[in-house]
Amino acid sequence: MEGIMEHAGLVYQRLMAEGGGVRFDRHVFACAVAAAVGEGRPLAEGLGLGSRDMAALFARYFPRSQGLIRASGASPGQGEPEEPDLRRLLLDHRTRGTIEEEWLARIIARRSLGANHLWQDLGLSNRGEVSTLLDRHFHALAAKNTGHMKWKKFFYRQLCLQADVKVCSSPNCEVCDDFAACFGDELPLLAMPGHEPPPVADHIARL
Numbered sequence: 001m002e003g004i005m006e007h008a009g010l011v012y013q014r015l016m017a018e019g020g021g022v023r024f025d026r027h028v029f030a031c032a033v034a035a036a037v038g039e040g041r042p043l044a045e046g047l048g049l050g051s052r053d054m055a056a057l058f059a060r061y062f063p064r065s066q067g068l069i070r071a072s073g074a075s076p077g078q079g080e081p082e083e084p085d086l087r088r089l090l091l092d093h094r095t096r097g098t099i100e101e102e103w104l105a106r107i108i109a110r111r112s113l114g115a116n117h118l119w120q121d122l123g124l125s126n127r128g129e130v131s132t133l134l135d136r137h138f139h140a141l142a143a144k145n146t147g148h149m150k151w152k153k154f155f156y157r158q159l160c161l162q163a164d165v166k167v168c169s170s171p172n173c174e175v176c177d178d179f180a181a182c183f184g185d186e187l188p189l190l191a192m193p194g195h196e197p198p199p200v201a202d203h204i205a206r207l
Contacts, residue, residue, distance in 0.1 A: 008038030011068070012123075018064040025100055026061050028124070028133055032107050033068065035123030043068060045077040049103065051116025057103050076110070083109045083161050093141035101137050118151040127151070 036046025042056055046136035050068075058069055090105040114121035120129045130151055134142035137168075144153045 008034045008123075011037050015062050015065055017055045022202065024132070027123070028104070028129075029061050029107075031056060031123035032111065033062075033120065033123075035111070037068075038123070042077075044075060046110070048076045048079060048083070048106040053103055053106065076106075079110055080113050082156075083113065084161065085162075085195055086112060088150045089155065089158055089162070090141065091139050093138045095137050095139045099136075104133070104137055112152055112155060123163055151177070 012030050012034035017025065019026045019030065020160065036043050039046055044050065047054070047119060050055065054069055058066055062068075072091060086109040087105045090108060091102065094101040094105070109117075111121040113117060117127065119125070119127050122130065122133075124130060124133075131142065134151070141158070144158070145151070149157065
C-alpha cells in the first residue's frame with residue numbers, strides 16, 4: 001500500500017509541475033486524480049468523469065500527462081442513487097458557469113461517496129481547501145453553511161431540505177446529541193472496513 005501511495009504522490013507532483021491553468025484549480029484536480037490513482041481503481045470511475053470530460057480536463061490542465069487517460073477506463077460506472085442529486089445541487093449554485101464547475105460537480109459528487117471527510121476523499125490537505133474550492137466555484141451554496149457544518153453532512157442536509165424530508169428530530173442543531181458528529185473537528189479518519197484507506201493528502205504533505 002505504501003508503494004501505491006508513493007506512486008500517487010509522485011503523480012500529484014508530476015501533474016503540478018507539468019500542468020497549466022489556474023494554479024489552485026490545477027491543485028484541486030491534481031489532488032483528486034492522485035487520490036483516485038491511490039485507490040487503484042480506474043481513474044474514470046474514481047472521478048465520475050466520462051471519457052470526453054476526462055480528455056477535456058487533461059487537455060486543459062495536464063496536456064503532458066495524457067498517458068493517465070489511456071489507462072483510466074472509459075466509463076465512470078454507476079454511482080450511488082443520490083449522486084445525480086448532489087451534482088445538480090452543486091451545478092444549481094455554480095459561481096462562474098465554467099466547464100471546470102461541471103467537472104468539479106461530477107468529481108465532488110463521486111468523491112463524496114467515500115468513507116472519509118470530503119477533504120480526504122478529494123485528496124486535499126485539510127477542510128480549509130474544500131471551503132476555498134466551494135467558495136470559489138459554488139459560492140451561493142458555500143455561503144449557506146453559516147454554522148461550518150461538515151461538508152458531507154451539509155450537502156445531504158441540503159438534499160433533504162429540497163426533498164422536504166425531516167432532517168433531524170431536534171428543534172435546532174445546538175441542542176442535538178449529534179452536534180459533534182455534524183460540526184466537530186474534521187480530523188483524519190481511517191477508512192471503514194471494506195473501503196480503501198484515506199487518499200494521498202498526508203503523503204503529498206511529506207513530499
